[in-house]
Amino acid sequence: MATKKSKSAKAKRPAAKVAKGNRAAKPAKAKSVKAKPSKKAPPAKKAPPAKKKAPASRASSKAAAMAANSVAVAETCNHVEALLSKSSAYRKVDMGLYVIKQGSSLVMISVHPWKSNHVVIRLTAQLVKGVSMEVPLALELLELNASMRFGSFAFIPKGDVVVLCHTLLERDVADAREFLDTLADFAIVADEYDDRIAARYGGSTMQDLLEEATMLHIREGYEKKDFLA
Numbered sequence: 001m002a003t004k005k006s007k008s009a010k011a012k013r014p015a016a017k018v019a020k021g022n023r024a025a026k027p028a029k030a031k032s033v034k035a036k037p038s039k040k041a042p043p044a045k046k047a048p049p050a051k052k053k054a055p056a057s058r059a060s061s062k063a064a065a066m067a068a069n070s071v072a073v074a075e076t077c078n079h080v081e082a083l084l085s086k087s088s089a090y091r092k093v094d095m096g097l098y099v100i101k102q103g104s105s106l107v108m109i110s111v112h113p114w115k116s117n118h119v120v121i122r123l124t125a126q127l128v129k130g131v132s133m134e135v136p137l138a139l140e141l142l143e144l145n146a147s148m149r150f151g152s153f154a155f156i157p158k159g160d161v162v163v164l165c166h167t168l169l170e171r172d173v174a175d176a177r178e179f180l181d182t183l184a185d186f187a188i189v190a191d192e193y194d195d196r197i198a199a200r201y202g203g204s205t206m207q208d209l210l211e212e213a214t215m216l217h218i219r220e221g222y223e224k225k226d227f228l229a
Contacts, residue, residue: 069113076119076170077111083176084109102187104207105194109183119170123151123183125190128162131203137162144193150186153193162197164190 077096084090084098091099096111108124131137133155141153141162151166166186173179194205 069117069119072117072119072170073111073113076121076173079173080109080111080121083173083179100183100187103191104205105187105190106206106210107183107187107190121168121170121173123166123168123186125164125186125194126161126206127153127164127190127194128197128201128203128205129209130160131162131197131201132160133157134201137197137201148189150182151189160203162203164193 073096080098081092084100087100089101091101093099098109100107100109105125105127108122108126110122110124112120112122114120138155141155145152151164154163154165155161156163164186166182168179168182172182194207197203198205198208
């Protein structure tokens with residue numbers, strides 16, 4: 001009986017294996033394929049910005065301003081010379097520098113550029129040289145400045161010089177009569193106050209200096225015997 005049972009048991013085993021083999025196979029899991037990111041196209045190159053026009057250099061601007069100034073100065077000088085040419089007291093020292101003699105004073109007329117294309121005309125008269133600037137003289141000159149029609153008194157420490165000065169613009173010479181009247185009034189004041197200041201406070205007037213220079217020239221000529229040539 002034991003042999004029969006073992007045989008039947010052995011016979012049953014393959015059936016069990018067959019049953020295992022008959023089991024349905026599990027479906028394989030599908031692997032998800034990741035899509036590779038597509039390469040981005042490089043951004044289009046931007047067109048370079050249009051170049052700005054380079055501004056004019058400082059040198060060229062300065063040259064243009066100087067050219068405009070020289071033209072304005074030349075025109076003003078020609079106009080001043082035309083106005084003064086009829087006066088016997090007028091002398092041209094250089095381009096833009098003129099002298100008018102009035103009594104014992106000399107009025108210097110100088111033309112200067114101003115800004116880009118403007119001109120100023122400067123009137124200056126040296127009244128007294130070698131005067132000591134003390135409080136009484138300073139107060140008197142300041143009081144006179146408050147009532148002056150044209151010009152004002154000033155003091156130059158180098159040489160201890162009292163001067164009378166006035167400034168005009170180029171448009172001030174457009175009217176010939178007005179310019180000549182202004183110049184005459186200025187010269188008369190200079191001629192009057194150089195003697196007053198020298199008499200009261202000391203110093204030498206322009207006339208004194210001219211006479212000294214003339215005598216020095218004559219003395220030097222005598223010593224060199226140039227007068228015999």
